[in-house]
Amino acid sequence: MTSSASQGTGQQDDHARRLRIAVFNRIFSPTGGGAERYSIALVEQLAQAHEIHVFAQQIDHAWPGVNYHLISAPLRKPRWINQLWFATATWWATRRGFDVVHSHENTWHGEVQTVHVLPVKHNLFHGRTGWRRALRWVKVLTSPRLLVYCVLERLRYAAQTGRHVVVTSDSLKKIMAVTYPVCAETMSVITPGIAIPVTPTSDARKQQARVQLGLPKAARCLLFIGNDYRKKGLPALLEALPQLPEDVVLAVVGNPAQVSAFKKTLEGTAWGQRVFFLGALQDVSPAYEAADCLVHPTLEDTFAMVVLEAMAHGLPVIVSSERYCGISGLLRHGVNALILDDPKNAKALAASLSRLLGDGALQRQLGEQAEDFARQHQWETIAREQEKVYFSAVQAKNRLHA
Known part of the structure; x- marks a missing residue:
């Protein structure tokens, strides 16, 4: 577990601040999958020190001190329209009033973007050259679904003051650095963590x-x-x-x-x-x-x-x-x-x-x-790494407006 944002994260008083943080996850439920459990575990840890607001279309979770905001889903399918709706609705709901916006989804806004899956661009174009690559572009440009995903992804990883891209493994970091080199300098690896069972299995x-x-x-x-x-x-x-x-x-x-x-x-x-x-x-x-x-x-x-x-x-x-x-x-x-x-x-x-x-x-x-x-990978330690990324994003924005 490493973090490029863990260095130079500012003065001690910054670290003592209670931040107001928005977290995006369309499905906020432990049955959703690994990405959802990752997001949930971080929220539970960080809610002890910060004001956490969760924005989701499906919420199956309750935790002391966490504020939940249900985002409507007027059209769940096709999925790309719902993704665009979710991105727009969360942008509108969090465009002001938060120190940090943390997205686990394909959205164009948010200082912290955590990546759980291979980039769409990588899946479409990796290993394809010449006419095969050209045919892929034709496929993208004639498919509203692929076009929306690619545009959202490009905006998500665009260079922006205070933006940090978090990936869950070194192997994903290498792929992201090739696919979106613009975010290489602000990329951190924060692996998932674990809560050790209190009672050993007998x-x-x-x-x-x-x-x-x-x-x-x-x-x-x-x-x-x-x-x-x-x-x-x-x-x-x-x-x-x-x-x-x-x-x-x-x-x-x-x-x-x-x-x-x-x-x-x-x-x-x-x-x-x-x-x-x-x-x-x-x-x-x-x-x-x-x-x-x-x-x-x-x-x-x-x-x-x-x-x-x-x-x-x-x-x-x-x-x-x-x-x-x-x-x-x-x-x-x-x-x-x-x-x-x-x-x-x-x-x-x-x-x-x-x-x-x-x-x-x-x-x-x-x-x-x-x-x-x-x-060696317990959530308490992982959450501290995530918190460093938050403070680094806040300090970058403060320097911009100083």
Whole structure:
């Protein structure tokens, strides 16, 4: 965890100020995903010292001292129109009266912009040259959806006094520096954090959690968590499962809208009954307690909070390499995680799972090292880094108006 804004953040009296901060997140709910949980955790920490105002279209959260503002959503689909509406409505609501505006969304306004996903521009143009790149421009210019996303993104990362761009991993920082070099000097890496569980997982708690979730007590349980099942690698995991012993089951947590399609692919298979779809859980802790390991063969994650959360619960983790998953740049293969070179390779994934499940000493080592790693990334420390960025933005604006 590093921060380019953590140096030269001003005088001690500035740090003692209570700031009035606006935070944008269209979905402010712990079931929304990693970006939403990141935003929520920072709000909870920073509300102890600052006046926090949350602006969202869906709010499923309550915290002492936090002010909530529901933004209307007259047209949720198509999504690009809703994104433009949200950006406009939040600009109007926060154009004055706040020391800092912090956006986790694709908006043109806000001193602090936290990036959780790969830039649209990168996804569209990376690796494309010549006529292939020209065709992409034609696609953008003839698509209102892509045009709005690209324009919003360009305005979001434009140079502006006091603006800071926060990314969640070093791998994302490298991509952003190439895609939008104008923001390279004001970019900081602030990784997601974790709250260490107060009560360690015991055999009794594991059994209790399995009963609560409807999982078999005696099985060895793999855990998969993700709202976009395909992007997070569930197809490869389902392909690997029949290569494992029959007492190995899989618990899938995430967006229930995708469950029916995946259940159809399991119909008629001998191992389909070993897969348990748990849907979106308001509290994911019982799933971590019930599992024996987390499997995250993701195809795209700028960080992957679920991996850090699992490690905080002492779970061994199997995760995609840094090419696919940002947190892996901080992990060591065979020391505190098992890292997959190619998450789409179901045979290699099955081999890693077999190795882990068949080696109790390795399970204990990875679990212990995972907890040590998680302790270095607690939310209290992460929030202090975020606070430094806020004060740096405020001081830059003050210098402009001095």
